[in-house]
Every structure is written in C-alpha cells, then in structure tokens.
Amino acid sequence: MEYRDYYKTLGISQDASDDDIKKAYRRLARRYHPDVSEEPNAEAQFKRVAEAYEVLKDPEKRKLYDQLGENWQSGQDFTPPPGGQRTKSRQTYSAGTEGNFEDFSDFFESIFGHGARGGFNDPFGRDQRQTSEWDRHYGPSHGRDINAELTIELEDAFAGSTKTVTLSTTGQAPRELRVKIPAGVTDGQKIRLKGLGESSPNGADDGDLLIKVNIKPHRHFQLDGKNIHLTLPIAPWEAALGATVAVPTLGGKVELNIPAESQSQKRLRLKGRGLPGKKPGDQYISLLIVNPPAKGEEAKSLFRSMEKALEFDPRANLSG
Structure with missing residues (x-):
C-alpha cells in the first residue's frame, strides 16, 4: 500500500503548529476546490488535502500517525501496524450535482479504521449535516446569484431586443445593465448572465444574474x-365559398387559404410562424364567422x- 506523507501533502514540517496546519489547509483548499480550481486533477488533490488535514488537525490521530516513525517513509510501500483497523467497507458521499466521492483512502482506514473520520464530513460540504471546513472558513465558493424580472412585448420576444435592467443589491448603489433578449425567448424563461451576480467573498467566480422574462398579453395573439x-x-360568404385572406403574424402579413364550407372554430396552421428557435413554433388560426350588421x-x-332560399336550420343537430 502506498504510504501517504500528510505533512508533505500540506507542505509543512513535522513540528508545524495547529495554526500552521490550518493555514496550510485553507491555502490548498482554496487552490484545489473543484468549484473554483483549474488545476489538473483538482478533485483528487482536494481529497488528499482534506484527508491530510483530517489527521493532522486531530491531536490523537496526529500522535498515532507520528508514532509509526521510521515505518512511514515517503515513497515506500506501507504495511499496516499490528492492530491496524483496515476495512474494505466504503461509503459514498453525496456531492449534489457534482458527482459522488469515495471516503478517505485505504491508507487512512488502515490506521484509523472505518468510521474514524471525526465528523469531517464530505469535503465539498454538500448535503451533509455538518458544515465543511471550506464553508466555515470561506463561505460559498461562488458569489451568490441575483434574480431579477423583466417584462417585454411579444414582438420583442419574436425579434429579440435590448432592454435596460436596474439591479438593486444590499449595500450597493443601484446599477443599470443593458441586456440582450434573444429572439424566441418564451414567457417565464430565465436568462443566465454569467458573472453579473454578487462578488465572491473568497476570490472565486462571481455569481450569475438570472433574469426571468415575462411577456405582456397581446391584443391579438395568445402565446402558448x-x-x-x-x-x-x-x-x-368567405366561410361558405372559400377565400384567400391576409392574416397578421409576428413576422408580417401572409396569405391564408380558407377552405369552402368552413365553420367557426375551424383551426388552421401556419407552420413555423410562431416564436423562432431551433424548432420554431407554429401559428394556429381559429376561424370566427362574423355576420355583417342588418342595418337599413x-x-x-x-x-x-337568404333565409327563404337556403332553408337552413343551424340547430338541426340538436333535435331529438
């Protein structure tokens, strides 16, 4: 089994003080935390740092570790000491959407046994009952997201537009942002503007700005x-005889053929005439027959x- 030099992992000497250990951990945790690090193998490095800190921060674990003395030489295979508590039992720690991470190494368990983690918890600090060292010392790894709402016209959603959003955050003066609304945005959709949220408290990425788009009701069109x-x-006569009529769409008027003998509520479709997108929406036309006024x-x-010539009973299908 590979020996792990926890002092070397944290970059400290064997006579390092508790404060030195804590400072080293904070520095390396910030460097390798997967939410913010661009280092190669950051996830694995962070777990090694967390494991080393778990041992060296605890006086009892550190004493046991140090007592093994000359048996612990960096680069050599390690044979567990008599009474070592190695176990093959493993646990998986939940890390939210970031994936699952196994518990500390076999080397750790060989010395301290399964369950000897002292409540350190998942080093990523997610979905655990206790707060991780990272969260206790640094707060959230990213700045907080800011939520805002913007109301636009349906025509803006169809063609795209640029709007001004005023943001007010605690402790900061209001700021105005020019926001580009993409063509095809739907009602209730959220637009994420990366890095325009609150600043990170620990030098990591700033939060994002999430803008919920609300589309005003239109006097002619209904959006679905x-x-x-x-x-x-x-x-x-257009319904009875058929006709070609001009129909308004968000992209301008188009010609629509109305079949002869159409009735009210008959629905026709203009393919691709809805909101644009990778798969554009359609425009649906519901016919409504309107009689001219009987004036004069x-x-x-x-x-x-007409009544005499047609002998038409619109309620014939309602008779017993």
Missing part, C-alpha cells in the same frame, strides 16, 4: 410556449332572401 394563437374573423331595409331584405 412557442406557439401563437389568433382568432380570425371571416365573413359568411336593403340589408334586412338580403337576410330575408
């Missing part, structure tokens, strides 16, 4: 995800002639 819905009024004797006479 990326799809657009429009109720289109048509005349009785001539108009009334036309309706009477």
Whole structure:
C-alpha cells in the first residue's frame, strides 16, 4: 500500500503548529476546490488535502500517525501496524450535482479504521449535516446569484431586443445593465448572465444574474410556449365559398387559404410562424364567422332572401 506523507501533502514540517496546519489547509483548499480550481486533477488533490488535514488537525490521530516513525517513509510501500483497523467497507458521499466521492483512502482506514473520520464530513460540504471546513472558513465558493424580472412585448420576444435592467443589491448603489433578449425567448424563461451576480467573498467566480422574462398579453395573439394563437374573423360568404385572406403574424402579413364550407372554430396552421428557435413554433388560426350588421331595409331584405332560399336550420343537430 502506498504510504501517504500528510505533512508533505500540506507542505509543512513535522513540528508545524495547529495554526500552521490550518493555514496550510485553507491555502490548498482554496487552490484545489473543484468549484473554483483549474488545476489538473483538482478533485483528487482536494481529497488528499482534506484527508491530510483530517489527521493532522486531530491531536490523537496526529500522535498515532507520528508514532509509526521510521515505518512511514515517503515513497515506500506501507504495511499496516499490528492492530491496524483496515476495512474494505466504503461509503459514498453525496456531492449534489457534482458527482459522488469515495471516503478517505485505504491508507487512512488502515490506521484509523472505518468510521474514524471525526465528523469531517464530505469535503465539498454538500448535503451533509455538518458544515465543511471550506464553508466555515470561506463561505460559498461562488458569489451568490441575483434574480431579477423583466417584462417585454411579444414582438420583442419574436425579434429579440435590448432592454435596460436596474439591479438593486444590499449595500450597493443601484446599477443599470443593458441586456440582450434573444429572439424566441418564451414567457417565464430565465436568462443566465454569467458573472453579473454578487462578488465572491473568497476570490472565486462571481455569481450569475438570472433574469426571468415575462411577456405582456397581446391584443391579438395568445402565446402558448412557442406557439401563437389568433382568432380570425371571416365573413359568411368567405366561410361558405372559400377565400384567400391576409392574416397578421409576428413576422408580417401572409396569405391564408380558407377552405369552402368552413365553420367557426375551424383551426388552421401556419407552420413555423410562431416564436423562432431551433424548432420554431407554429401559428394556429381559429376561424370566427362574423355576420355583417342588418342595418337599413336593403340589408334586412338580403337576410330575408337568404333565409327563404337556403332553408337552413343551424340547430338541426340538436333535435331529438
């Protein structure tokens, strides 16, 4: 088994004080913490640092470690001392979305036994009952995210736009940001602007700005995800005979063919005429037959002639 020189891992001498040990750990934890480090193998290095600190910060563990003396020579294989408590039992520590990390090394367990970690907990400090050394000394590894909301017109969501957002954070003067709204943004979608949140308290990355986009109701269109819905009024003769009519869309008017003998609530689709995107939405047209007003004797006479000529009963399907 490979011997682990915990003093060398922390870069300190064997007569280092408790304060020296703590300072060395803080420095290396900041350097190798996976949330902020760009060092190669940062995750593995951080675990080695955490293991070394777990032993050397504890007077009893450190005493036992030091007592092994000449048997612990860096670079040589290590044979557990008599009474060593090596166990093959392992635990997995939850690290949120970052993945799972095994417990301390076999070398550690050979000396101190399974369960001798003294409550250090997962060095990443996530999903554990106790707070990690990193969190106690440094707080969150990243600056906190800031949440804001922005209300835009539907036309802005379709074409994209640039808007001004005013941010107010505790202890800081309000600041204005020009935010580019991408074409195709949907109602309730959050836009993440990296690094525009609160500053990190420990020199790590700043937090992000999360902007929730709210889209105002439109006087003609109804928004459903990326799809657009429009109720289109048509005349009785357009519904009966069929017609080609101009229909408004967010991208401008297009020609729509209305089939003959269409009825109210018939739905037609304009493919790809919704909000843009990798898969653009569609525009759905619901027909609504609107009768002309029966003003004047001539108009009334036309309706009477239609009534006699067509012998139409719109409620025929409701009869017993």
